[in-house]
Amino acid sequence: MTGFPPPMGLIAELTHRCPLSCPYCSNPMELERAAAELDTEGWLSVLDQAAEIGILQVHFTGGEPLVRRDLVTLLARATGLGLYSNIITSGVTLDDRMMAALIGAGVDHIQLSFQDVDPSENDHLGASPGAFAKKQAAAARIRASGLPLTLNFVVHRGNASRIPQMIAMAEELQADRTEIAHVQYYGWGLVNRAALLPSRIQLEAATVEVEAARARLQGRMVIDYVVPDYHAARPKACMGGWARRFINISPSGRAMPCHAAETLPGFSFPSVRDTSLNEIWNQSDAFLRFRGTGWMPEPCRSCERQEVDWGGCRCQAFALLGDMNATDPACELSPHHAVMQAAVSESESAQTPFKFRRMTKQDAAQPELAGS
Amino acid sequence: MTPRLCTGHKLRFDQVRGAWVLLGPERLFLPDEHAVEVLRLVDGVRTVDGIVTDLAARYDAPSDAIRSDVVDMLADLSARGAIRL
Numbered sequence: 001m002t003g004f005p006p007p008m009g010l011i012a013e014l015t016h017r018c019p020l021s022c023p024y025c026s027n028p029m030e031l032e033r034a035a036a037e038l039d040t041e042g043w044l045s046v047l048d049q050a051a052e053i054g055i056l057q058v059h060f061t062g063g064e065p066l067v068r069r070d071l072v073t074l075l076a077r078a079t080g081l082g083l084y085s086n087i088i089t090s091g092v093t094l095d096d097r098m099m100a101a102l103i104g105a106g107v108d109h110i111q112l113s114f115q116d117v118d119p120s121e122n123d124h125l126g127a128s129p130g131a132f133a134k135k136q137a138a139a140a141r142i143r144a145s146g147l148p149l150t151l152n153f154v155v156h157r158g159n160a161s162r163i164p165q166m167i168a169m170a171e172e173l174q175a176d177r178t179e180i181a182h183v184q185y186y187g188w189g190l191v192n193r194a195a196l197l198p199s200r201i202q203l204e205a206a207t208v209e210v211e212a213a214r215a216r217l218q219g220r221m222v223i224d225y226v227v228p229d230y231h232a233a234r235p236k237a238c239m240g241g242w243a244r245r246f247i248n249i250s251p252s253g254r255a256m257p258c259h260a261a262e263t264l265p266g267f268s269f270p271s272v273r274d275t276s277l278n279e280i281w282n283q284s285d286a287f288l289r290f291r292g293t294g295w296m297p298e299p300c301r302s303c304e305r306q307e308v309d310w311g312g313c314r315c316q317a318f319a320l321l322g323d324m325n326a327t328d329p330a331c332e333l334s335p336h337h338a339v340m341q342a343a344v345s346e347s348e349s350a351q352t353p354f355k356f357r358r359m360t361k362q363d364a365a366q367p368e369l370a371g372s
Numbered sequence: 373m374t375p376r377l378c379t380g381h382k383l384r385f386d387q388v389r390g391a392w393v394l395l396g397p398e399r400l401f402l403p404d405e406h407a408v409e410v411l412r413l414v415d416g417v418r419t420v421d422g423i424v425t426d427l428a429a430r431y432d433a434p435s436d437a438i439r440s441d442v443v444d445m446l447a448d449l450s451a452r453g454a455i456r457l
Binding site: 005053086108218219222 | 389
């Protein structure tokens with residue numbers, strides 16, 4: 001084996017279509033339409049190539065991957081190739097028939113998202129009446145099938161105080177794993193940041209709850225915890241470093257190191273319609289641009305943590321500073337670290353309504369970029 | 373004590389890397405050679421004693437030294453939710 005180590009995971013964003021309209025959706029502001037989506041043959045070829053270059057896990061996501069009529073076909077190919085297959089779903093359309101089809105195709109694991117442990121809040125956030133009950137039914141189906149069950153709770157300042165109840169619900173539903181994932185502030189999340197960002201005190205209280213539950217449930221349930229980095233001293237190693245572990249494919253077939261990378265200017269992301277995954281991973285400018293440490297400015301360049309956090313997140317540096325080449329301002333060593341505190345102060349005084357995710361381009365206003 | 377892989381975890385050989393990998397729900401481990409030797413014996417039937425005896429015979433090594441390595445490794449993977457003891 002020569003060159004850069006092979007990627008670990010393929011994030012297959014099969015579609016941007018989704019029955020929910022969460023105001024922190026990680027999809028881009030400009031959602032891709034069904035007509036632009038890669039077809040079945042296109043995805044099958046991606047899966048074949050993924051196995052060939054050493055990808056070990058496939059994450060079928062979206063939007064809502066269950067709206068793709070060929071999901072079971074794609075899943076069967078992935079598992080047939082020995083790829084460990086995760087499905088990341090809202091669960092609202094996971095009925096008995098679909099569950100049986102997924103099992104038949106060899107799915108390894110399903111991650112089921114909840115917007116809240118409070119049913120009415122859950123349904124309000126997704127703008128989908130009845131969603132909570134459907135999600136609970138989906139959880140029971142997954143559990144009954146014998147598959148491992150992960151619950152994912154998206155947390156923000158409106159529900160962070162309910163983390164103990166979320167974990168209690170996960171115990172009740174016999175989840176093997178629970179993700180307590182604070183909203184990440186990109187795309188729709190960034191637009192709604194003033195309405196979502198928790199205060200430092202809230203975040204600290206949330207972290208105490210998660211750590212207590214982890215200690216109590218060790219050996220029984222894994223709890224993964226994702227924090228917002230607005231209160232951090234050091235940035236997150238976004239995606240484990242640019243183009244180090246993952247290839248993300250958008251619904252139309254564009255390959256990116258992360259799902260938000262299309263927000264960056266001056267990039268031409270290669271398409272799987274005309275470029276092989278091998279070439280994308282090993283030769284494309286888009287993947288090589290920020291891989292490693294050679295691109296780093298100060299303070300990263302002389303930092304002993306440069307191979308720990310990999311300079312943080314390029315999309316965040318661009319979104320908050322207008323400069324994708326800068327150190328992520330989440331780092332307290334960044335000369336622009338004050339933009340994080342400014343955003344926190346802004347959200348503490350804000351009484352902003354949510355802007356729910358919508359498909360229509362005209363409705364999708366440009367994000368307001370605080371600090372830029 | 374009979375260790376087994378937690379639900380949804382799979383140990384498999386990856387041809388591209390020429391190495392064993394342990395795959396689980398949205399996580400993966402790249403175990404070192406020693407860990408692989410232990411993990412290949414974790415089948416939900418063999419006990420820890422059985423695994424130690426097997427490895428001690430195979431490597432002609434004292435059981436006590438092997439036992440402490442095996443127990444430490446299994447405890448670590450158990451804490452990380454990959455093995456149930």
